[in-house]
Amino acid sequence: MSIGGSDLDKAISQLRACRPIPENQVRELCYKARELLIEEGNVVGVDAPVTICGDIHGQFHDLMELFRVGGDVPDTNYLFMGDFVDRGFYSLESFLLLLCLKVRHPDRITLIRGNHESRQITTVYGFYDECLRKYGSANVWRYCCEVFDYLALGALVTGAATSLPPTSAPLADNANPDSFPSDDSEIEVETLNAQGEIMYRYARNSDSQSSNPTSNPASSSPIAPTPSRTGAAGTGATSSANGSKSNDTGAVLCVHGGLSPLIDTIDKIRLLDRKQEVPHEGAMCDLLWSDPDEIDGWGLSPRGAGFLFGADIVKCFNHRNDLSLIARAHQLVMEGFKEMFDSTIVTVWSAPNYCYRCGNVAAILELGEDGSNAGFVRRSNGERGGGGGGWILGSNVDGNGNRRLSSVLGEGALGQRARDGPGRRYRVFEAAPQDSRGMPAKKPVADYFL
Amino acid sequence: MMNGAPVDTHAPGHDVASSISRNGFTITTQKLPILKAGPIDEMHKKLGITPPEMIFGDNFARIEHAASGWNIDFNAFDALDRVDKTGDSMLKVSYSKEWQQNRQKQFEDIKEVVKPFDWSYSTDYKGSTAGPPFRPSEKPIPLALLKRPDPILFFDDVILYEDELADNGIAMLSCKIRVMPARLLLLTRFFMRLDDVVFRIRDTRVFVEFATGEVIREYTAREEKYEVVRKTLAGTKEDVLAIMRDPNRLAQYIPVVEQSLENAVLQ
Ligand SMILES: [Mn+2]
Numbered sequence: 001m002s003i004g005g006s007d008l009d010k011a012i013s014q015l016r017a018c019r020p021i022p023e024n025q026v027r028e029l030c031y032k033a034r035e036l037l038i039e040e041g042n043v044v045g046v047d048a049p050v051t052i053c054g055d056i057h058g059q060f061h062d063l064m065e066l067f068r069v070g071g072d073v074p075d076t077n078y079l080f081m082g083d084f085v086d087r088g089f090y091s092l093e094s095f096l097l098l099l100c101l102k103v104r105h106p107d108r109i110t111l112i113r114g115n116h117e118s119r120q121i122t123t124v125y126g127f128y129d130e131c132l133r134k135y136g137s138a139n140v141w142r143y144c145c146e147v148f149d150y151l152a153l154g155a156l157v158t159g160a161a162t163s164l165p166p167t168s169a170p171l172a173d174n175a176n177p178d179s180f181p182s183d184d185s186e187i188e189v190e191t192l193n194a195q196g197e198i199m200y201r202y203a204r205n206s207d208s209q210s211s212n213p214t215s216n217p218a219s220s221s222p223i224a225p226t227p228s229r230t231g232a233a234g235t236g237a238t239s240s241a242n243g244s245k246s247n248d249t250g251a252v253l254c255v256h257g258g259l260s261p262l263i264d265t266i267d268k269i270r271l272l273d274r275k276q277e278v279p280h281e282g283a284m285c286d287l288l289w290s291d292p293d294e295i296d297g298w299g300l301s302p303r304g305a306g307f308l309f310g311a312d313i314v315k316c317f318n319h320r321n322d323l324s325l326i327a328r329a330h331q332l333v334m335e336g337f338k339e340m341f342d343s344t345i346v347t348v349w350s351a352p353n354y355c356y357r358c359g360n361v362a363a364i365l366e367l368g369e370d371g372s373n374a375g376f377v378r379r380s381n382g383e384r385g386g387g388g389g390g391w392i393l394g395s396n397v398d399g400n401g402n403r404r405l406s407s408v409l410g411e412g413a414l415g416q417r418a419r420d421g422p423g424r425r426y427r428v429f430e431a432a433p434q435d436s437r438g439m440p441a442k443k444p445v446a447d448y449f450l
Numbered sequence: 451m452m453n454g455a456p457v458d459t460h461a462p463g464h465d466v467a468s469s470i471s472r473n474g475f476t477i478t479t480q481k482l483p484i485l486k487a488g489p490i491d492e493m494h495k496k497l498g499i500t501p502p503e504m505i506f507g508d509n510f511a512r513i514e515h516a517a518s519g520w521n522i523d524f525n526a527f528d529a530l531d532r533v534d535k536t537g538d539s540m541l542k543v544s545y546s547k548e549w550q551q552n553r554q555k556q557f558e559d560i561k562e563v564v565k566p567f568d569w570s571y572s573t574d575y576k577g578s579t580a581g582p583p584f585r586p587s588e589k590p591i592p593l594a595l596l597k598r599p600d601p602i603l604f605f606d607d608v609i610l611y612e613d614e615l616a617d618n619g620i621a622m623l624s625c626k627i628r629v630m631p632a633r634l635l636l637l638t639r640f641f642m643r644l645d646d647v648v649f650r651i652r653d654t655r656v657f658v659e660f661a662t663g664e665v666i667r668e669y670t671a672r673e674e675k676y677e678v679v680r681k682t683l684a685g686t687k688e689d690v691l692a693i694m695r696d697p698n699r700l701a702q703y704i705p706v707v708e709q710s711l712e713n714a715v716l717q
Contacts, residue, residue: 121617124645129691261560281549289616299564302537303616304546308564332503334486357609358504359483446605449626449637449698450596 015097030143032103037150042274044152048160050077052365054329054348058088061432062352069194069429070364073101074108081329082114082256086125113151114256115288118278157252160367160422172197194429250324250419257330259309260286266321311341324419336363336428343421353431366425470604473660479606482508499535499567502613511608511625518716520581524625524638526610529575537566543618544646571621576654584712591657591666604629619643634658641697646676663716671708
């Protein structure tokens, strides 16, 4: 049986219901996917608007929640930065669904490789066992691993807008509109909760320390500082970025882990031979495994393998490659996303309540399309009011004294004029409700341990 | 740095403190989500080492005896404070040698190991105590009494911290406690598997007999090379990978390297 057209749609709806598809369909699907992926370069070019997602780790129901919050494929253009499998209970359904969507809408979804998309790691961390349990043989695991070898190593997003279009999204219950920038300022960052309500908002070049909505003397907006709550969703593209430098943003590089000392230009990533198991060392390994850290230059992980890289490395790489931002995943961040080094790199984490016990939230990052400024569609879901209103504006300065906004971007550590970062809209969400998982809430079961 | 900062999130499976009292002993556990960026930074500073990836800094398990002023408390901070912070007992991942050799040819200038410490978060933590001290003892925990199917009045399982060792295994510290009508047992277990390198299981058991006020604390450390355990298991009919993830079944295959017994009688 071949998988295509209506068969593919059938497989998609079966997987959406979290039911595995038959082994012969998996084989067919993986074959099709490989044919597609082999045509992709090591660094896939992606046009904004796009929604960037981090680790999923087999948390199928939370992936469904992600699609609810971020919009469905193909309405929303997605880029997943790897680690689809392992840890969670539904690696198989999660990965196969993403793969089906890739085959069905190749231009609307980009999948890049994480360090868990590897034979070695999946045998230790769950995916192999899950395939064996669900199919009684390792065939499906083997088909999937063959697909892993063809996944791209990175993606380059171009055409992202420097500022977010004003939206008519309502404010979250405990948002503090007084801290919001004035209506005519360029919005650089906005954070929305799972109901699509604005939790907070920053203007470009604003001093977020004490952002004062009335401090802009140029403000001549007839609308009072109170954000408008009216108007149809997604139609707020009235006052765009005032023309000054709206086309100025560099590209955004997306990789699972981070940089490598072997890679100083994106072209060097393009030259790698990626169609193999993830090696234990070398550039391909580094891209999938390395982490940013508060250090100078490059460092060795105390574990004896793996690199850490500091702010100077990121700023230098971004400058050299005309990037405004690196988006990566790989590390759990409790708040769903974490910008570092004057917003030159961001970690995006998309597995809420990781391993079903961490209680963390997840996030996705939306980059709008330059020019039209209308790439965003607000996805409201009125039914779920009340649930997650608990969001506040965090401290504006982190423990290391880093300023939160890229207002300091202009004078980077290397004295280089850095590119303005793209406008970034983060949607933050919690784990899918327990009842949607078809399993009871996990209460510890009393046992006579000794 | 900026990030979203949720408050009041009440994640499934995460409850606030729960508690029970028996014969003057009060047992309390608290389970909350992992710490947010702010508290992690604070802990990082206080500890002087990078905290584990998943740090349940608000969780604890505590046994108190008000009359004598005695208590024992298990929490992540105190456990991590006992992790080696010098790097003297630092482990290396299995492929470290291979990785280093290949790397050195190209990047001899990248030598510095960033902030060395025992990143396996191995701790010999036996709980934080106050009040009448424990004294060395010979008297073991009466297992026969604990094997009886007495009703369990209170049970909890509390994680204190967990780290995936950057996908090289697992390190986890957690407490289990069960309270029966006449006695209780608490088990705090540190479990660490560094893939292809080593296994460690370090158990602290606290037993309380309510009627006599007797408390027994037993510490048992087990350790064995990964390869030795794997070979032993390969000779059995067991599912090797599954057992290697399950400290309960694994313990019997790992020899004891250290053991101590103490007790205290509270009035
Ligand atoms: Mn990863």
